[in-house]
Amino acid sequence: MQNVRLGxxxxxxxxxxxxRYLQAGEVxxxxxxxxxxxxxxxxxxxxxxxxxxxxxxxxxxAMLDSGEIDAVLIATPHYSHPELSIACFERNLHVLVEKPxxxxxxxxxxMNEAWEKTNVKFSMMYNQRTNPIYQKLKDLVDSGELGEIxxxxxxxxxxxxxxxxxxxxxxxxxxxxxGGGVLLNQDPHQLDLWxxxxxxxxxxxxxxxxxxxxxxxxxxxxxxxxxxxENGATGVFVTTTGETPGTNRYEVVGDRGKVVIxxxxxxxxxxxxxxxxxxxxxxGGFGSxxxxxxxxxxxxxNPDHKGIMQNFVNAILHDEPLIAPGEEGIxxxxxxxxxxxxxxxxxxxxxxxxxxxxxxxxxxxxxxSPNKGG
Amino acid sequence: MQNVRLGxxxxxxxxxxxxRYLQAGEVxxxxxxxxxxxxxxxxxxxxxxxxxxxxxxxxxxAMLDSGEIDAVLIATPHYSHPELSIACFERNLHVLVEKPxxxxxxxxxxMNEAWEKTNVKFSMMYNQRTNPIYQKLKDLVDSGELGEIxxxxxxxxxxxxxxxxxxxxxxxxxxxxxGGGVLLNQDPHQLDLWxxxxxxxxxxxxxxxxxxxxxxxxxxxxxxxxxxxENGATGVFVTTTGETPGTNRYEVVGDRGKVVIxxxxxxxxxxxxxxxxxxxxxxGGFGSxxxxxxxxxxxxxNPDHKGIMQNFVNAILHDEPLIAPGEEGIxxxxxxxxxxxxxxxxxxxxxxxxxxxxxxxxxxxxxxSPNKGG
Numbered sequence: 001m002q003n004v005r006l007g008x009x010x011x012x013x014x015x016x017x018x019x020r021y022l023q024a025g026e027v028x029x030x031x032x033x034x035x036x037x038x039x040x041x042x043x044x045x046x047x048x049x050x051x052x053x054x055x056x057x058x059x060x061x062a063m064l065d066s067g068e069i070d071a072v073l074i075a076t077p078h079y080s081h082p083e084l085s086i087a088c089f090e091r092n093l094h095v096l097v098e099k100p101x102x103x104x105x106x107x108x109x110x111m112n113e114a115w116e117k118t119n120v121k122f123s124m125m126y127n128q129r130t131n132p133i134y135q136k137l138k139d140l141v142d143s144g145e146l147g148e149i150x151x152x153x154x155x156x157x158x159x160x161x162x163x164x165x166x167x168x169x170x171x172x173x174x175x176x177x178x179g180g181g182v183l184l185n186q187d188p189h190q191l192d193l194w195x196x197x198x199x200x201x202x203x204x205x206x207x208x209x210x211x212x213x214x215x216x217x218x219x220x221x222x223x224x225x226x227x228x229x230e231n232g233a234t235g236v237f238v239t240t241t242g243e244t245p246g247t248n249r250y251e252v253v254g255d256r257g258k259v260v261i262x263x264x265x266x267x268x269x270x271x272x273x274x275x276x277x278x279x280x281x282x283x284g285g286f287g288s289x290x291x292x293x294x295x296x297x298x299x300x301x302n303p304d305h306k307g308i309m310q311n312f313v314n315a316i317l318h319d320e321p322l323i324a325p326g327e328e329g330i331x332x333x334x335x336x337x338x339x340x341x342x343x344x345x346x347x348x349x350x351x352x353x354x355x356x357x358x359x360x361x362x363x364x365x366x367x368x369s370p371n372k373g374g
Numbered sequence: 375m376q377n378v379r380l381g382x383x384x385x386x387x388x389x390x391x392x393x394r395y396l397q398a399g400e401v402x403x404x405x406x407x408x409x410x411x412x413x414x415x416x417x418x419x420x421x422x423x424x425x426x427x428x429x430x431x432x433x434x435x436a437m438l439d440s441g442e443i444d445a446v447l448i449a450t451p452h453y454s455h456p457e458l459s460i461a462c463f464e465r466n467l468h469v470l471v472e473k474p475x476x477x478x479x480x481x482x483x484x485m486n487e488a489w490e491k492t493n494v495k496f497s498m499m500y501n502q503r504t505n506p507i508y509q510k511l512k513d514l515v516d517s518g519e520l521g522e523i524x525x526x527x528x529x530x531x532x533x534x535x536x537x538x539x540x541x542x543x544x545x546x547x548x549x550x551x552x553g554g555g556v557l558l559n560q561d562p563h564q565l566d567l568w569x570x571x572x573x574x575x576x577x578x579x580x581x582x583x584x585x586x587x588x589x590x591x592x593x594x595x596x597x598x599x600x601x602x603x604e605n606g607a608t609g610v611f612v613t614t615t616g617e618t619p620g621t622n623r624y625e626v627v628g629d630r631g632k633v634v635i636x637x638x639x640x641x642x643x644x645x646x647x648x649x650x651x652x653x654x655x656x657x658g659g660f661g662s663x664x665x666x667x668x669x670x671x672x673x674x675x676n677p678d679h680k681g682i683m684q685n686f687v688n689a690i691l692h693d694e695p696l697i698a699p700g701e702e703g704i705x706x707x708x709x710x711x712x713x714x715x716x717x718x719x720x721x722x723x724x725x726x727x728x729x730x731x732x733x734x735x736x737x738x739x740x741x742x743s744p745n746k747g748g
Contacts, residue, residue, distance in 0.1 A: 150617060153529060155625070160662045162653050206582070208600055208608070215653075224600055224608060226582055234582070234598055236610060243524060243627050244662045245643045247634075251529070253617050260621075269619045279536050279589075288534045288618045 004094070004313050005068060007034040009060050009084055010075035011042035014098055018073060019049065021306045030071075030313045036063045060084060064091050071096065071121075071316060073309075077171065078103050078178055078185075082111035085122070085326075089114045094121040096312045099188040101329025103179030104362055105337055106355040112327045121315045122326030123308065128189040129196060129324050130307035132300045133266050137252065137259055138197045140268060140296075147255030147274050149198050152235035158246030159186040159239065166217050173217035174371035179362065181211075181219030182241045183336035190250075191332035192324075194237065198252060201331060202227035202235065205349045207339035214242025218369055225339045237339075257291070268294040378468070378687050379442060381408035383434050383458055384449035385416035388472055392447060393423065395680045404445075404687045410437045434458060438465050445470065445495075445690060447683075451545065452477050452552055452559075456485035459496070459700075463488045468495040470686045473562040475703025477553030478736055479711055480729040486701045495689045496700030497682065502563040503570060503698050504681035506674045507640050511626065511633055512571045514642060514670075521629030521648050523572050526609035532620030533560040533613065540591050547591035548745035553736065555585075555593030556615045557710035564624075565706035566698075568611065572626060575705060576601035576609065579723045581713035588616025592743055599713045611713075631665070642668040 006022070008015050015037070022032045034055035035046045043056045057063040064072070064087055071094035074084050082102045088095045095115075101124060102108040115122045128134060140146045159182060171177025178184055183191070195201050207225035214221050222240040229235065240246075249262040255276055258269045270292045271278070278289035303310070307323075314320035334353055341358050342349040366372075380396070382389050389409070396406045408429035409420045417430045431437040438446070438461055445468035448458050456476040462469045469489075475498060476482040489496045502508060514520045533556060545551025552558055557565070569575050581599035588595050596614040603609065614620075623636040629650050632643040645652070645663045652663035677684070681697075688694035708727055715732050716723040740746075 151531075151612075151614075153612065155527060157525075157627075162656050162659070162661060164653075164657050164661075165659050168659050206580070208580070210608075213606070222608070224610060226598055226600065232587070234584075234596070236598060236612060238525075238527065238610060240525075242649075243632070244645065244649055245632060245665045247625065247632070251621065253531075258617070258619060258621070271618065275616075275618055279538075282536050283538045285536070285539050285542050287536060287538075291619045 001070065001317060002029075004030040004316050005033045005070045006030050006073060007036065007063050007069040007071070008032065008073045008075060009036045009063070011035050011037040011046050012075065015042075015075040016045070018075060018305060018309070019046070022309070023050065026306050027309045027313060029317050030309070033068055034063050034066065036060050061087065064088060064093060070094060071312070074098060082107040085111045086114040089118045089120065092118060092120055094312070094316050095326065096123045096125060096309065097326060097329070098125045099192070099329070100184055100336075101326070101333050103184065104355065104359050105330055105334050105353065106359050108330045108333055109355065112330060115326060121312060121322065123312045123315065123322050124324040124326050124329040125305065125308055126189065126192050126324035127302070127304045127308045128193055130304060131302040132298050133261055133264065134193050134197055136266055136296060136298055137261060140259060141198055141252070141254070145268075145270070146252065146257055146259060148231065149200060149229070149233045149252065149254050151233055151251075151253040152194065152198060153251040154190060154194055154236070155238045155247045155249045156187065156190045157238060157240050157243045158248045159241045160244040160246055161215070161241040163215050166215055170371070173215070173219045173221075175218060175362065175365040175369050176372050178219065180336065180340065181217065181221050182239050183220060183223060183339060186241060187239055187336065188332055190239070191335050192328075194235070195331050195335065196328075200229045200231070200233070202335060202338070202351055203230045204228050204351060205335070205338040205342050206347075207342040209340055209343035214240065218365075218371065220340065220343075223339055225342075266296050266298060268296050270294050375444065375691060376403075378404045378690050379407045379444045380404050380447060381410065381437050381443040381445070382406065382447045382449060383410045383437070385409050385411040385413075385420050386449065389416075389449040390419070392449060392679060392683070393420070396683070397424065400680050401683045401687060403691050404683070407442055408437050408440065410434050435461065438462060438467060444468060445686070448472060456481040459485045460488040463492045463494065466492060466494055468686070468690050469700060470497045470499060470683065471700060471703070472499045473566070473703070474558055474707050474710075475700070476707065477558065478729065478733050479704055479708050479727065480733050482704045482707055483729065486704060489700060495686060495696065497686045497689065497696050498698040498700050498703040499679065499682055500563060500566050500698035501676070501678045501682045502567055504678060505676040506672050507635055507638065508567050508571055510640055510670060510672055511635060514633060515572055515626070515628070519642075519644070520626065520631055520633060522605065523574060523603070523607045523626060523628050525607055525625075525627040526568065526572060527625040528564060528568055528610070529612045529621045529623045530561065530564045531612060531614050531617045532622045533615045534618040534620055535589070535615040537589050540589055544745070547589070547593045547595075549592060549736065549739040549743050550746050552593065554710065554714065555591065555595050556613050557583075557594060557597060557713060560615060561613055561710065562706055564613070565709050566702075568609070569705050569709065570702075574603045574605070574607070576709060576712070576725055577604045578602050578725060579709070579712040579716050580721075581716040583714055583717040588614065592739075592745065594714065594717075597713055599716075640670050640672060642670050644668050
């Protein structure tokens with residue numbers, strides 16, 4: 001294959017964004033050949049933008065069966081991601097799926113299992129993994145510069161949303177429509193980066209979610225979570241859509257120092273000698289290891305969505321390693337599922353979570369809700 | 375009275391510090407007339423520093439009964455604060471007590487009740503309440519500039535202590551000797567400021583303390599706590615003695631903006647219109663109220679210990695209002711007791727705490743410990 005023939009399912013806000021940079025030729029080795037959407041208005045928009053040569057479908061299966069495409073970008077509502085991905089895998093089509101991977105890990109696990117039986121490429125649209133500032137943090141962790149991780153702390157409260165935003169779609173912020181609130185809709189990137197940058201998943205989670213606290217919605221709009229990792233490290237994640245101007249501050253503490261990412265800047269406080277070694281040899285009572293404040297250069301800008309798209313295309317054409325392998329989408333989702341489940345049980349939740357139990361709780365909330373719009 | 379005759383109980387590190395500024399004449403209206411310590415070496419140090427005219431006692435009651443003093447500064451180990459304060463109150467002597475007020479709230483409540491029967495002045499040595507940066511935050515809250523409080527978040531991890539520090543005294547970091555770790559020894563100022571600046575005590579506490587996690591000690595050296603307030607606000611408090619360089623960052627979010635105190639600087643993000651009002655009237659989907667980043671001037675420096683001492687003396691002589699009334703010492707202590715109890719019970723703890731239950735747990739740990747040194 002020298003060129004990937006791409007189809008897009010979902011021509012909503014996200015789908016339109018992807019179409020724009022593809023149409024502008026900002027990704028090489030790929031041609032947009034087909035789009036699919038249930039809404040006539042979205043297909044009409046596509047026709048006006050793309051002309052007659054790009055095929056238009058109302059039925060995803062018709063597009064998948066057309067023989068005209070090699071790969072699919074899925075940009076539909078959250079719940080449908082696994083089902084549509086599986087339909088692609090069954091036809092041996094490569095898949096790039098928007099975040100989140102799905103709403104509950106049971107369906108995402110089935111998606112991952114379906115992919116394992118194929119030889120196609122499968123990627124998540126985690127377009128913050130291409131952000132050089134988070135790549136640099138991962139570099140400092142992976143290379144051992146930060147030492148063993150002791151603590152993580154992410155305050156991500158700059159997701160301000162008004163009631164007017166929530167009222168703009170009947171499916172918004174409902175259990176049936178989105179399956180969650182700030183954790184499912186706003187935080188998937190941070191939840192992914194939180195585990196990806198330090199290469200550790202929490203071992204257990206104790207979280208405190210509030211539902212419709214700041215807005216007239218039924219899902220969570222305010223969350224504080226505490227986690228423990230296998231190596232004894234602990235972490236805190238604080239998020240809400242109810243505050244402004246909000247904060248986006250990610251702190252990671254290791255045995256050899258501390259990193260803070262805030263306001264687009266990464267600062268590394270580097271211990272000349274690891275804390276463990278210093279503590280072992282020091283006999284002077286009060287004292288601490290020498291510490292250097294390092295401003296670490298962040299080279300380049302985030303290629304963002306088109307960076308992930310290019311990587312996906314290169315993976316198909318040249319077997320380039322994926323930046324955001326699709327099967328890793330379950331990780332951030334499991335953390336968010338665990339936070340909800342911990343709140344519902346008012347107790348600790350061990351990882352991996354009891355997927356059946358989570359789904360029972362979710363289905364119960366969907367059944368009890370007056371908002372059935374999908 | 376035109377001049378306060380002061381006696382000091384406890385000529386250890388803290389007591390010596392107080393003696394130095396008193397001897398230098400940095401507080402007016404007070405004369406140091408007596409000191410008391412069990413250790414001959416400390417009394418010898420006092421004799422060399424202060425000369426013969428300052429009386430020296432080994433027995434606190436002998437000093438309190440001498441008729442030579444009007445007021446007492448108590449700078450002894452934590453456990454003895456309530457008992458010594460009560461002895462002073464019984465003799466109608468004014469009391470200024472070092473932090474913490476005591477180790478468990480039951481004993482501190484008895485101290486407060488003994489004081490209520492007197493007409494003497496009673497103050498805590500909360501020398502961070504005189505820090506103009508925290509006074510400014512309190513001013514912004516009290517004056518309504520910040521609006522109703524939504525969230526507090528204090529990361530106070532710059533209390534690095536080595537094993538060598540803990541090994542420097544057999545009473546250090548033991549249940550019998552100090553009755554707690556980082557919460558009792560390092561954090562009392564922050565625990566007091568946390569409730570004083572926002573004028574709210576938590577309604578319930580869910581905390582995660584780790585005991586001897588970073589050092590070979592039996593008390594807590596790593597704590598993350600989550601709290602709920604009566605008005606629906608939430609808060610997080612993260613502290614440890616095991617990290618370096620550590621962080622001291624206090625964020626308070628209100629309906630009218632956000633304040634962050636870090637690196638000796640206070641920044642106020644001021645919403646021109648309250649979030650509540652904006653949300654009520656806004657119909658545009660995505661949007662947020664206009665926000666100004668304000669650098670608020672912090673005038674003056676912290677007079678610190680001598681500021682509290684001067685205030686205490688002025689209260690006695692001129693009825694000046696106390697900055698840190700003694701009966702408020704129970705507040706920060708109750709928060710720290712609640713954090714320990716929540717960990718021991720692995721559950722929520724409602725405020726005010728069950729004091730008997732806390733004390734039972736504490737006494738059990740003292741009984742089971744090999745470290746009985748007081």
